[in-house]
Amino acid sequence: MVNKTISLKRLIGWVGWAVLTIALTGCQGPTQTSGNPAIRKSSTPPSYMLSVNDLGSRLGLSVATAGNPYYELKNASNRVLLFMYENGKVYVNGDSVASVGPVVDVNGTYYVSEILLSQIRPYLQSGQSTWTPTPQPSPTPWTPRTGAGRVVIDPGHGGKDPGAISYLGHYEKDIVLQISRRLASILQRRGVEVIMTRRDDTFIELEERAAIANRAEADLFVSIHADSHNDRVHQGFTVYVARSASDTSRQVGRSLENTLSRIGIPSKGLRSADYRVLVQTRCPAVLVETGFLSNPxxxxxxxxxGYQERIASAIAEGIINAL
Known part of the structure; x- marks a missing residue:
């Protein structure tokens, strides 16, 4: 998120929400949500279900993380996430492939439908190498034009300003720094000169971020963030430009929306907002909210x-296509 600090009220809201979540999903018996699969308790598992441990074993995966809100199954080549709540999804190597369906709790052991075997197995990669994201089509080779090859990448927040706090307790400032580093590496390999407003966990005033781009006479300023909302169902990326943005800024914004949409991330569109880092930079400027940390x-x-790499690659392609 682009807010500079988190107010006490917001912190209290997060804590209160977390406590409420624990109370609803852990301390009390699970309840059935109408129309949605939800965890229910049983003394014996239904015949068509198998434990998550057995699911992993039959897929050649071991349980790396167990419990609410998700199970993580892994081997050297694959990573599977099963979200254990209503409308929970199954992700294989970064791609959503199925709904987890009904979940049954038998004395603390979670059981899921055996059909997940056939839904997950086709997406698993063979071999022993560490999983890497599906290669994206390489964009047409690009040679920086005069005056169009210097990009300032701005990882949002940092230091005393953590930004948004994820459903799992992680900080926006850390996630966007990781994505920004990947983006910088990709652009540099493509011959683009890259300047980063921060390379570590450092707090930098918003005005200074814009000033860095202005002093460098940058050709483009790209600020990387992650979003948050009180309603955890919100998802997808958003690209922002200033209300008085130049045609070039809007062109870059449309290009980023296009390339991010192509890798399957839901788009919330190209929007206008007068964030200081967009208004105070003299060069074309965009801000990308890469997803909602409030969405589990x-x-x-x-x-x-791997998912961060896909996002960084899509942003890099959008930048190169637009310049």
Whole structure:
């Protein structure tokens, strides 16, 4: 998020919400939400279900993380996330492939439908190498034009300003720094000169971020953030430009929206907002909210290195296509 600090009220809201979540999902018996699969308790598992441990074993995966809100199954080549709540999804190597369906709690052991075996197995990668994201089509080779090859990447927040706090307790400032580093590396390999407003966990005033771009006479300023909302169902990326943005800023924004949409991230569109880092930079400027940390699915995805690489690659392609 682009707010500079988190107010006490907001912190209290998060804590209160977290406590409420624990109370509803852990301390009390699970309840059935109408129309949605939800965890229910039973003394014996239904015949068509198997434990999450057995599911992983039959897929050649071991349980790396167990419990609410998700199970993580892994081997050397694959990572599977199963979100154990209503409308929970199944992710394989960064891609949503199925709904987890009904979940049954038998004395603390979670059981899921055996059909997940056939839904997950086709997406697993063979071999022993560490998983890497599906290669994206390489954009047309690009040679920086005169005056169009210097990009300032601005990882939002930092230091005393953590930004948004994810459903799993991770900080926006750390996630966007990781994505920004990946983006910088990709652009540099493509011959683009890159300047980063911060390379570590440092607090930098908003005005100074814009000043860095102005002093460098940058050709483009790209601020990287992650969003948050009180309603955890919100998901997807958003690209912002200033209300008085130049045609070039809007062109870059449309290009980023296009390339991010192509890798399957829901788009909330190209929007206008007078954030200081957009208004005070003299060069074309955009701000990208890469996803919602308040959404359990997206929060977990944004922590994944492979998913971060996909986002960074899409942003890099959008930049190169527009310049």
């Amino acid at each position: 699915n997206e929060a977990a995805m944004l922590l994944d290195g």
